[in-house]
Amino acid sequence: MAYSYMPGFGNDFETESLPGALPQGMNSPQRPAYGLYAEQLSGSPFTAPRGTNERSWLYRIRPSVKHHGRFSAASYPHWKSAPNPGDHDLPLGQLRWNPVPIASEPTDFIAGMRTVTTAGDVFGQAGMAAHVYVANTDMVDDHFFNSDGEMLVVPQVGGLRFLTEMGVMEVAPGEVCLLPRGLTFKVELMDGEARGYVCENYGAKFTLPDRGPIGANCLANPRDFKTPVAWFEEKETPCRLTVKWCGGFHVTEIDHSPLDVVAWHGNYAPYKYDLSTFSPVGAILFDHPDPSIFTVLTAPSGEEGTANIDFVIFPPRWMVAENTFRPPWYHRNIMSEFMGLIHGKYDAKEEGFVPGGMSLHNMMLAHGPDADGFEKASRADLKPVKLENTMAFMFETRFPQLLTRYAAELDTLQDNYIDCWSGLKKRFNGTPEGDWS
Missing domain, CATH: 2.60.120.10 (Jelly Rolls)
Incomplete structure (x- = not known):
């Protein structure tokens, strides 16, 4: 699996899966190579300061408007969003759990999400939710993106292969990965079954902490964060896309894969990190x-x-x-x-x-x-x-x-x-x- 190094949070980088697919010197040429569509994915307001402005330009087979048909309601009853008060009668106290059993019935990564805590307010884009996931089935024709927040995934049992619209990441226990808000992806299981944790961040994006008097080195170093190289799936078969939006779930049927980005450049991207570094x-x-x-x-x-x-x-x-x-x-x-x-x-x-x-x-x-x-x-x-x-x-x-x-x-x-x-x-x-x- 190929990765490009993330030289520093906020810095641009580029990748293409076909030669010449990435335009040079401009973002939106009149006629992009290979008949692709130019599209920007923004992770910050347009007017955010340069140091915090995040966006990537995607060059894809179809624009995203072709991936979002008419939506209907979807249900994931174990996935909750804040605010979620008064959900139980358990008294206040320090709490601890043994591992959640891995599901026996067919369960993919999204269906296997179980919310443990919620904090803050998903509507005010502040706070978080802590989840565990249990899975034993690949997402084959099902895809997902989260409008409510970015997702920090911490595998504990079994590796996960994230096929995203910006490339493929394989993430094993001992590594973590981050899926930005709005990024479309599906998940395959590398070892047949999987369990782990997810932090769903409603607020400002994760970044590296300032080191203060520690200085220029130690803790997590930018060079150890890796983002995938461009990859695309040209699949003309029925697929589904589910969206989480303001705590609710919505699904649409499409006749092709939405993972069709042939090239991209920018600084808004998924990444993985090996905790041993x-x-x-x-x-x-x-x-x-x-x-x-x-x-x-x-x-x-x-x-x-x-x-x-x-x-x-x-x-x-x-x-x-x-x-x-x-x-x-x-x-x-x-x-x-x-x-x-x-x-x-x-x-x-x-x-x-x-x-x-x-x-x-x-x-x-x-x-x-x-x-x-x-x-x-x-x-x-x-x-x-x-x-x-x-x-x-x-x-x-x-x-x-x-x-x-x-x-x-x-x-x-x-x-x-x-x-x-x-x-x-x-x-x-x-x-x-x-x-x-």
């Missing part, structure tokens, strides 16, 4: 840094330093801090945290939080290491140690994440999650040493 930065003397130091991508809000969403990972890394409680400390947070585990163990909760599972710690609800993790970390010999066989992530948002009825009624919900802290003892005894017996 993230270069962590951490404390090299004492104290545990804030989890924000592990931010891969951020979707900013209108308030500086307060993200609409942060996508954070906890990858393999060396732990070297002296005289320090090394796992994440106990905390309460103005942000709301949806976590998932791709593989391995999470150092703050080695038991109960399993690959494919998920947890939700909403704004200002206390959380942190379980009792066993606290005991282990408090008594550990503080030699340098490398955390290996681990990859957890977090969708963190400024908005409270409201649970869906589906998630509240899942059989995999751990009713005893709160008990993981029950073994924490009172150690205060009036002496500086405390009671560590």
Whole structure:
């Protein structure tokens, strides 16, 4: 599978699948080569500042107006959008789930979307939804695009092949990909079945966070983000296109494939990223840094330093801090945290939080290491140690994440999650040493 490197967010690049299909020196020639149609896909307002203006020029067999016939209503009852309050009767609390079982009946990527939380307002283009997906069937003649937001896909079981109108991406567990708002695609399963997570971002687009005093290097580097080369499907058979728009679903029947872009150039495109190329930065003397130091991508809000969403990972890394409680400390947070585990163990909760599972710690609800993790970390010999066989992530948002009825009624919900802290003892005894017996 061929990819072009994404040299930097905001920079233009170009690709063609037939020689000479991409016009040079102009965007919309009177008669494009091969009888193609020129079309612009805009991911920002026309008048956005140059640094944030995103658009790509597509040169395709048919213009998109030929891909959108008369729509009729479609139903995906497990896919919810914000606002979605009052959907269940589960009391407030810290929550954790075991993995969602992969469907037994034929289920493709879109039909397999199950919303766990919603936050913000899809109509106001702010906030997000956290989903899990389970799939065991390819999308053959079915296609989809999302008008409500971009989709950050985090595979956990099974690879996914995204056939998009701008090229093909193969994404395996340990990688992530982003599908821009409005991009048409279908999904094939590389391993027969698949499960993973999706962050549907209603707000400002994901971008790389500023590094601040870290400087020019480390964290996620632009050169490691890859976007597909041009590819097209000339298929003259009945197909369907489903659109998500303001929380509803609409389907249209067409007599050809909409994946017909022969060449394109611009800076609004899908991309993939290998999480193993993230270069962590951490404390090299004492104290545990804030989890924000592990931010891969951020979707900013209108308030500086307060993200609409942060996508954070906890990858393999060396732990070297002296005289320090090394796992994440106990905390309460103005942000709301949806976590998932791709593989391995999470150092703050080695038991109960399993690959494919998920947890939700909403704004200002206390959380942190379980009792066993606290005991282990408090008594550990503080030699340098490398955390290996681990990859957890977090969708963190400024908005409270409201649970869906589906998630509240899942059989995999751990009713005893709160008990993981029950073994924490009172150690205060009036002496500086405390009671560590």
